Amino acid sequence: MTKTSKTDWKRLRAAKDSDIDTSDIPELGDDFFLHAELHTPPKQAVTMRLDADVLTWFKEQGQGYQTRINKLLRAYMQAQQKRQS
Secondary structure (H helix, E strand, O other): OOOOOOOOHHHHHHOOHHHOOOOOOOOOOHHHHHHOOOOOOOOOOOOOOOOHHHHHHHHHOOOOHHHHHHHHHHHHHHHHHHHHO
16 A cells, blocks of 8 residues: 555454444345455546646645545536436
8 A cells, every 4th residue: 555544453453343333234244245346447547737726726635636636526427417317
């Protein structure tokens, strides 16, 4: 991983399975994980022209600014798709 994790791994290692609250969602069984597949949309490098102040603002938010721009564009795309259907 290139990013530092903010997870408290020491606390998680010390936790017991019985400490996990699954009251809002049932625990997934072994059968689920036997057949589970991870699908992520492929990314494609593009050259894009953005207003300098917009790009500066996103970069000032820290590492991962391209991912945040992508999430924002995806949210807009999905909103437009809902409007069109």
